[in-house]
Amino acid sequence: MSELVELTVSESLKKLRNKEISAVELTQAYINKMQDNAKYNAYVTLNEEKALEQAKEADKRYQNGTNRPLEGIALGIKDLFCTKGLRTTACSHIIDNFIPQYESTVTQNLLDDGAVFLGKLNLDEFAMGGSNETSYFGPVVNPWSKETKLVAGGSSGGSAAAVAAKMCAAATGTDTGGSIREPAAFCGVTGIKPTYGRCSRYGIIAFASSLDQAGPICKDVADCALLLNSMAGYDAKDSTSSKVEVPDFSAFLGKDIKGLKVGIPNEYRIDGMNEEIVTYWDKAAEILKNAGAEIVSISLPHTKYALPTYYVIAPAEASSNLSRYDGVRYGNRVDGNGLDELYTNSRTSGFGKEVKRRILIGTYVLSAGYYDAYYLKAQKVRQLIKNDFDKAFEKCDVILTPTSPIEPFAIGDKKMLENPINMYLNDVFTVSVNLAGLPAMSLPIGLSKNGLPLGMQLIGKPFDEGTVFKTAYQLERGANFVRM
Amino acid sequence: MAIDNNTVRQIAFLAKLKVEPDKLEETKEEFNKILAWVEELREVNTDNVEPLVSVNNESLTLREDKISAGHNAKEILANAPAQEFGYFVVPKVVE
């Protein structure tokens, strides 16, 4: 039965439709794997009983022919998506007892398409982090770890690890500055952050509203297309969700990329980047060239400023978004002398160190006298970063870069912990995409000499996930990466 | 624009977070490190650049004025740390 968990979503669907396998046995196989791999700390809340019920229902539907697009597919859900009746914590102590009375639009879309939810997946507290080490429930262990326990990346570390270790068929993630792509790269799986506005943010616990976007983390490119087909779409409950029509992303798979212009940004050849990653970057370009694409050099001159811009805007929005966690209407309350002390006590004990750090920074950059110098300035530079991409896309159709400048590092790595900026620097290739609202996918390209997965990133024009999918599909074929 | 301990205290007050006195210095140092780093932005010439407000340039869609929520006090209060007579309860607020 264990071979069932090896199947991709597309393969599983085929076998389910042909009644070669049942949804219950498929779900049970994943549940077994979840138990075997509990050591990775990928799940923070389990939903096994309910999942088996859902699977039973799915089997009925396959029997009577009313099966839906993802009928019986067992998913893991990042614990940032509110799930009705199922504890949702953002991996923060401040709401570690919160039971939503509502369902996020993205998870509702998946349920409406017949998906089964196995449980809630670990993440950095409120998605703030790049290594999953800020989670109140402890770090996720990268399933590729050898002797030393390595980070799975973050913030969607639980999602990437669970997919890599076959503890779910696919998972949902969210990406504010690289939170889908970096863990996907670190865990040797595939993830896409669609264009800002593609997926509704309704019911997803907000980190930085103008940057947050949901997307799937999957075993391969084709599965990402299937999942995104279900997750994406206009939602009247999210005023930033887009009315641009959602195409069938699966239709782009296998399409010819002859004559497609692939841009390589000069500014992404940064000092101190892992040599192997540079080699793989060249290899990826070669694969695409062999598939008929044309490689062009492009310039994104404000790249250098993307991280500082991001680390002003994201904390600013976060400081405001996290004001609602005050111990009054839900979440943990620590009483004090009067309401003000109740607020301060609840928040001080409820939030972890990194979250508090970002709330303080965000509060500062918005405060009187500093707003213009920091927040407003950053929003202007953000416009310049977006302009860079607009200009670059006059020369190319899709952009190829590494996902991360480094390979997965050890949990508790001193260099990362003693200076938060060292951790922030890992997002160097991913944050610009969020600032400009673009779609981008990370897929595995190969293993480092340490035997750890490395990822490549494909960035598309706004609402042109289609080109990202067809390019990624070719790159995946050429890379021939062997999943764990 | 390096900040001092007093600013850290004021910011923490606004954010309703407590910075223990013995952590003040450390917090300030860290704060200043991050601020020094983001100050690279000053190098960028942003004259005549409008701040980015909405990345997709889509205008706000308006909702029809009809009642589509409410009459679910039980759900609203379901996670309340303290409630009485259907109200959320907090220590007395002096107006």
Next chain:
Amino acid sequence: MAEYIITTEKGKWEVICGLEIHCQIISKSKIFSGASTEFGDDVNENVSFVDAGMPGMLPTLNEECVHQAVKTGLGLNAVINKYSQFSRKNYFYADLPQGYQITQFEYPIVGEGAIDVDLSDGTSKTIRIERMHIEQDAAKSIHDMSPTKSFIDLNRAGVGLMEIVTKPDFRSPEEAGAFLKKLRSIVRYLGTCDGNMDEGSMRCDASISVRPLGSDELRPRAEVKNVNSVKFVMQAIEYEAKRQVELYEKGETIEQQTRQFDSVNGVTKFMRKKEFSDDYRYFPEPDLPPLILTDEFINKVKSELVELPDAKKARFVKDLGLTTYDATVICENKETADFFEKAAKGHDAKKVANWLMGDFFAMLNEKKKELKDSPVTAENLGALVELITTNVINGKTAKDVFAIMAETGENPEKIVEEKGLKQVTDTGAIEKLIDDLLATAADNVAAYRGGKVGLFGWFVGQVMKQSQGKANPQVVNELLKKKLG
């Protein structure tokens, strides 16, 4: 213009005042959620997950609130901004579930405007509007139910508000009072706010400072928060201005501060200084893209605009011949103006106005009834006036008929018909009554002819009595004069 100068032994002072008025928008659902705006429902029942600031919840803007704001802006003769933006105002408060209020800061939906107010000395003054923006209301907690706890009811959280900010154009309490009344009248005409200050659906903050008469300096101001009646606003300005003058004359200084009005004692009280906690860290609301209004939208609202009090008043004076005073009183309230127009249609408008403002309002007062519940309909009031102007009944009978109308709601024609109250204008019939009287009262006839002209009234009274009040008094007069010689 009526000058309002505070004169002391030491000098003369002028008051500078500006107002900020929060008006609850009339809409079915809240400004950013689908929960009802209904007042007085059970605790926490009109609350959506959005209003409660639940994790992951997002605001969606109510079209009607935008519509109402544009309408109000047009009513204030103000610029409608086609581009506006929402911002977050960040602060912690029991009544603020999200930890921020969604409001408009840099780019309000309505820009500068102006309205004219009428003052008691017959002059009028233009008050300039600085801006108007839309935002969400806070919740309303109960603080007096327990000595140690506050109870939070989120029903009001998220109801739409329009905040109207005036320029500091007020120089007297009277001007501020007149402005508030005018504003209330406008929003009620438009149907964008019910204007009930005592219920809190219209709330006023007044920024008050003083300066030596003739100077143009701007001194620190005191902001008096949440004053809930026109009268109290006027009292608060008067008290606060005097207080400041006294302090300055004692050689003290005044710091910018927030005060509250104590309506029991008619005084303002210190609340707090402007301080660090007032750093609201406004920034553009990332959950709501900019609001872009099309010409089509604005024109549609324009086409729906009703005639506003000033225009209506002018028309009543010009076309219907009302005095300015009568027109002002009748137009202050749209229901009254509508009632009047309906009653006056096809009849003597001036007479209708007299009846409306006299016997009619007295009757409503006595019966403690609202205009909409009046037993006398507008049509019937008009019909009654018509019976008078066409001499079917006389003024005295009309009062009796009106009393019956007020009791029964019947139409006056029917009452007059049934009770036989039509006045007698038939000269023959009246002549007969006079002849009979003169024949039986020979003494008085002789006395009158002998010079006691004062007896004329007695003759009239007797004839009216004989006619049971139905004789037309004018006809009686003329015939009597002729017959008595």
